[in-house]
Amino acid sequence: MTAGNNGADTPENDDPFGYLYRSEGGQGGAPGSAGDGAATRQPGVPRTSYNQVRAVGQRQYGQQSQQVTYGQQNAHYAAPETLPGGDRTRPTPAPGHGGAPEPRRRNGLLIGAVAVVAVVCIGIGVAMLTNGKDNQDTNAGKPGPTAGDSVAPSDQPTAKPKPGQLPKQDAGSLRLDGGATTAKDIEGSHSASGSYVAGFNQVGAKVQWTVDAPQAGDYRLYVRYGIPGEDANATLAVNGKPNNQPLGLKNFIHSPKGDWKKGWQTTWAPVTLNQGTNTIEISCGQGNQCNANLDQVWLQRGGAKQ
Numbered sequence: 668m669t670a671g672n673n674g675a676d677t678p679e680n681d682d683p684f685g686y687l688y689r690s691e692g693g694q695g696g697a698p699g700s701a702g703d704g705a706a707t708r709q710p711g712v713p714r715t716s717y718n719q720v721r722a723v724g725q726r727q728y729g730q731q732s733q734q735v736t737y738g739q740q741n742a743h744y745a746a747p748e749t750l751p752g753g754d755r756t757r758p759t760p761a762p763g764h765g766g767a768p769e770p771r772r773r774n775g776l777l778i779g780a781v782a783v784v785a786v787v788c789i790g791i792g793v794a795m796l797t798n799g800k801d802n803q804d805t806n807a808g809k810p811g812p813t814a815g816d817s818v819a820p821s822d823q824p825t826a827k828p829k830p831g832q833l834p835k836q837d838a839g840s841l842r843l844d845g846g847a848t849t850a851k852d853i854e855g856s857h858s859a860s861g862s863y864v865a866g867f868n869q870v871g872a873k874v875q876w877t878v879d880a881p882q883a884g885d886y887r888l889y890v891r892y893g894i895p896g897e898d899a900n901a902t903l904a905v906n907g908k909p910n911n912q913p914l915g916l917k918n919f920i921h922s923p924k925g926d927w928k929k930g931w932q933t934t935w936a937p938v939t940l941n942q943g944t945n946t947i948e949i950s951c952g953q954g955n956q957c958n959a960n961l962d963q964v965w966l967q968r969g970g971a972k973q
Contacts, residue, residue, distance in 0.1 A: 737848035833886075834878045838864045845871035845950070855931045856962050857891060864961040866899075872957065873950035876964055880940040885969035888947060889939045891962040892916050893931045896924030899959040902952040906945055907940045912936070914949060916959045931962065937969065 710829035837858035839849040850865035864874055880886070888903070899916035902909060914936050922930040938947065947964070 692883075717781070736927065823859040833966040835963065836876060836878070837862075837963055838874055838890075841964070842875040842877075844873050845869070847872040847874060852928045853893060853960065855928055857892065857931075858962060863893070865962060867951055868958045870955075870957075871953055872955060873948055874961055874964075876947045878940075878945055878947060878948075878966065880942055880945055880966070883940065884914040886938050887935045887967045887969060889935045889965050889967060890914065890931060890949070890965075891931065891933050892918075893927055893962065894918060894922070894924045894958065894959040895927050895930055897956075897958065899956045901955050901957055901959070902950045903936055903938075904948045904950070905940065910936060910938070913955060928958070935967075937964070938966075940966075946971055 684699045837860070839858055839860065839862040839863075843849070843864060846866050846869050847864055848866045851860075852865075853863070855865045867870060867874075892899075894916060896918055898918050900913040901916060903914040904910065913933055916933075917931070917934070919934070920932045922929075922932070925962045949961065949964075
């Protein structure tokens with residue numbers, strides 16, 4: 668028994684799917700055509716091979732038939748946005764298509780922050796330049812510092828060089844005895860104050876330098892002096908022991924005789940120092956020719972001339 672069959676045998680030529688090829692009137696194609704499955708329906712004779720044909724969508728099984736009409740909105744349907752919280756389901760509009768111009772806002776904030784930083788940096792730079800100029804104006808006319816500018820007591824080293832440097836001292840800041848004094852009459856002194864040691868041309872005049880040596884060993888003592896175009900000399904003693912040879916203050920540059928201004932030059936003598944504090948003394952003794960002015964003294968380790 669087949670679906671929709673009332674129990675009778677289905678005619679051989681009766682097509683149970685013939686309703687798919689028939690028009691709404693229930694009639695098939697031309698008699699005898701393929702797919703008809705039987706001759707033209709006989710009036711008054713009910714079909715027994717299959718159930719009553721209905722239009723697609725009308726047949727319901729076990730439920731009350733309900734006509735579905737396409738193109739119309741179901742009365743029970745409601746749009747998601749009309750329900751509570753439905754706004755969350757709405758897609759967020761992309762920037763540039765009706766939404767808030769978020770990128771422009773961020774760009775504006777970034778530009779503003781950069782501008783504030785630039786203004787602060789400019790202000791700091793101006794303040795630093797102004798402060799530097801004020802310091803230059805305040806220090807204008809003051810001599811620049813040199814190693815050992817301050818005058819220390821005679822029992823303390825008078826030169827405190829920077830690490831790695833050897834002491835250097837203005838002669839006018841050393842301890843003076845025996846009539847030696849300072850003067851500024853002759854131009855050309857290299858001292859910070861422009862002064863030098865004068866009055867040295869007399870027996871007993873001396874200059875004493877207390878200096879720290881970083882290590883024991885041989886050094887060169889350099890002396891800058893001025894003469895009037897004539898050779899001079901002096902006695903040199905280290906830690907109370909005189910050197911074997913006097914300190915030569917010769918006219919190495921052959922400056923004109925009598926011209927003190929052009930007579931500034933430099934000489935050196937070997938000295939042996941102990942590590943730590945040492946006393947170096949330059950004096951005018953018996954037999955010395957001491958007609959000279961003393962400008963500066965400094966040390967160099969034994970080796971090439973500085």
